[in-house]
Amino acid sequence: MRKLTFIILLCLSLFIEFKGFSDEAIEKETSPLKPVSEAPFNFLDLNIENLDNYFKISTIAEFKNQNIKLLEELKTLLQEVSQDSSKILKPIIEKIALNLKSYEQLLEAKTSQKTAPPLILSTYSIEEALTIERTIRTLEIELKNIQDDLVDSKEELASLQDAFIKQKRTYESIKEPSEAKLVSGIQLFLEKLTLELTRLKFINLNERALEKEKTISLLEASLNNANANLFSTEEQSDAFFSKLEEIEKKWILSKELLRQAEAKETRILSESQNDAETSLLASIEEDRAEINEALLHNQALLASSEYYLSKVILSSQSLNLQEIRKIIYSNRAKLNTIRKKSLEWQLLSERQIQRLGGLLSQEPLETSSEGFNQKQRNILKTAQDNLLLIQKLKNEMEDTLFINTLLEKQVSLKSAASERWLQDILDFGKRIWKSFQDSFKKELFYIGKNPVTLLNILQFIFIIFATIWLSRIVLRALTNLAINRRGIKKSLVYRITRLINYLLLAIGMLFALSTLGFDFSNFLLVAGALGVGLGFGLQSIFNNFISGIIILFESHLKVGDYIELESGLKGEIREINVRNTVITDNDGIDVLIPNSEIISSKVLNWTMKSPYRRFHIPFKTAYGTDKELVQKVVVEAAKKVPHTLARIGIPEPQVRLLNLGENGLEFELVVWVSEQYTKRFGKASSDYLWAIETALNNEKIVIPVPKREIHIIHSDSNHPQDSNPSENNK
Known part of the structure; x- marks a missing residue:
């Protein structure tokens, strides 16, 4: 028994150890x-x-x-x-x-x-x-x-x-x-x-x-603080003068080099008409000579301003302040000229680089000779150097403008009290204007990567209002011109003025949005964005807008036409707007109909080709009436109605026998009415019926009244049915 117990305990211990080892292995493995x-x-x-x-x-x-x-x-x-x-x-x-x-x-x-x-x-x-x-x-x-x-x-x-x-x-x-x-x-x-x-x-x-x-x-x-505490010495003044003389000599030499570059370009253009690369390189080198000349010109202006500023600071009595003012204004005008030219040179250099890219795309580099590749590298390097020189010129022009402004302030300080007082007022006005400019140019938010300032928003609002005002002026002028000219249809004038109005508003909106930083240079991108917008919230508006343009371009519907829609609405077209068309019915109620509904549904235009319309007025007479007499009487009565149109080529009123009805002869008066009553069917029909009834009554012609026979059948035998029901007719 003890051995059996020992064996059981040994097995249990081995099982526990094996299970622990297995759990640890599984945990390690998983x-x-x-x-x-x-x-x-x-x-x-x-x-x-x-x-x-x-x-x-x-x-x-x-x-x-x-x-x-x-x-x-x-x-x-x-x-x-x-x-x-x-x-x-x-x-x-x-x-x-x-x-x-x-x-x-x-x-x-x-x-x-x-x-x-x-x-x-x-x-x-x-x-x-x-x-x-x-x-x-x-x-x-x-x-x-x-x-x-x-x-x-x-x-x-x-x-x-x-x-x-x-x-x-x-x-x-x-x-x-x-x-x-x-x-x-x-x-x-x-x-x-x-x-x-x-x-x-x-x-x-x-x-x-x-x-x-x-x-x-x-x-x-x-x-x-520096502007208020400037100092100079005679040695510095002499150094500025020497610097000015040296730069002026270089400037004169640069002018001669510019003339040589221009002559070289002219000669190369005449000799190498078919060599686009040689001509382009000559043009770029000539531009570089112009930029170098402008650089030295600006440096001469800077040295001149520094020299005179030093003299004014030293308070030399021999200085003529009026002459220095003329120099200041002359330097400012020359700086503006150089600035305009620098912008032109920059655009030209960028175009030349683009032109080189076009030449490279036409002839691959692997098929070109070594000399051709070297020439292209020279063109690219020279154009890039020109752009660097232009940027250097812009920076140095800022230096010249700053020194010129300092000189103007110092001259104002050295002037007489009355002149100084006037200059102080001008300076105060400039400071106020500059503060306004700074506030207007402060960035409020961004559209993409473009900052939007208060000035941009004001420009946007101004362009929108200016466009609306200009559009109204143009529309009023065209309308007055059409009124004073005979033979011009009002509907044609309306179409032209509307299209011009839409065109002006579209152009004005594009200009206004460009002031906020919207870039419309990539038309495909703009069209894609517009397509996405139309696919979501603008589809209905765009549909009505295009429908309105179609209505204006087509001559099927125009202002003044009298139309009838599938819904039964009748009325005159008063306006064709961007989103809807205004129709006024005979009760004087204005109804706005979406343009897309007019385009997509059936529309009956009563006055599309001709302003006249033929009316059909039905009436009846009793059996046995003289038909010839009826025709004569009704035609004469219709001619007396003022609405009846009496023109060459227009048929006279006619009377037609339509049907032999249950109660009498059914006739129809067919008559053409004048333009003013084409759109007033109810009034015209009433007048013709009035005239017909009066004429028939005067001729003792009977207008039949419907009869009805009533038969009373009694179920009781004590009350036999009446054998002669005609006596009960009523």
Whole structure:
């Protein structure tokens, strides 16, 4: 018994050990996805709170340690999953590592970006003031680029948020722990990381924009201080004069080079009429000579303004302020001329590059000779150099304009009290105008990548009202012209004026929308967007609009026509509008009918070809009446009615015998009526019936009255049926 008990206990212990070993093996085999104990979170059990908390850190060092643990866990999981899952996860984990590194760098850059405030000096030289102005312009360009990046980043954030939500739904749809859920969880973390990285970039860009605005504001204050505390020396004045003489010599030389370039271009164009590349290169080189001449011209204007500014600061008594004012105005006019030319050169250089692209598309590079390729490279390089020179010219023109403005202010300060008082008023007006311009140019919102300002909105409203006003003026002028001219149909004038009205409104709307930043250069894109809009909410409106255009172009329906619809509505067309047509019935009620209904349904036009209409007036006489007499009497009565049309080619009134009715002879008066009564059928019919009845009554012609015989049948034999029922007729 003891041996049996021992054997049973031994078997039980072996079974328990084997079961424990089996459970452990199964758990190890089926759960290779166990996360590292020190990992930030488990990818098989992710939630939004865990993902959000990952990016809520106190220090950069803490975030880096957290990232190290996360990457270690990902490497471990990469080794434990199957080969197929490993191929999917490997590029995802590499991208996670790169994004985490970028996130760390952005955090470090965020803590280090600080701009030192500009120094406030007691006096400023002309070069120092010009340096501050250049710095402000550079910062404004950088600020504009940052603002453009902010717009792009905002759009990217919205797209990434949608991608994250989509991946979150995919992850939550996998209920059981598996490799698929693990892969989806790691992808979800990558989407969250990309979203947070873009959000951090957006925050950094916004802080940089605020920092740039602050720096620009401080520099503008420093520049105002510099304008009020400028100084110069005789040595600086002499240096400016020497600089002016040297630049003028170069300018004269550049004019000679320009003449040579023009002569060379003329010669090449005459000799190489069929060589498009040689002609294009000669044209670009001639443009470059013009740009170089304009650069030296502007530098001469800058040196001249610097020289005279230095002299005015030194308060030389020999200076003629009136002559300096003339120089200021002359420099400003020359700058405007150079600015206009620079815009033309820029457009021309861009077109030349496009033209080169057209030449390259016509003859592939692999079929070209080596010399041809070299010539094309020279064309491209010269055109690109021209664009760089144009940008340099624009920057230097800003320097010249700034120094010229400083010179104008200094001359005002040195002028007499009366002149200074007048100049102060002008300067105050300029400042007020500039403040208005700044407020008008302040960006309110964006349409795509285009900023919309208050000025854009005011321009939009002005163009809309101006278009409506111009349209009314044109319509009134055309209408008055038609009234004063004989032989012009009112319906034709109406069609023309309506079409002109629609055309002017469409053009005005396009111009108005372009002021808000809408780009209509890509017509296919605009047509596609319009098609999408029509497919949803504008289909009915567009259908009625096109139907109205069709009605106006066709001559089947026009203003003044008397029509009858399938519904039985009769009336005169008063207006054909964009969306509907206005019909006035004989009771004076205006009815709005959608244009699409008129196009798609049957319409009876009573006055389409001719304004006259033939009426059919039925009447009866008793049997035995002289038909010839009836015809004579009724025709004479119809001719006396004023509505009857008496014109050559129009038949006279006729009387026709239609039917031998139950109660008498059924006749019909057929008569053509005048234009004014074509649309008044009820009134005209009443007048003709009135005249017919009067004429028949005067001739003692009987108008039959329907008779009815009633037979009374009694069921009682004591009351026999009347044998002569005709005595009971009533």
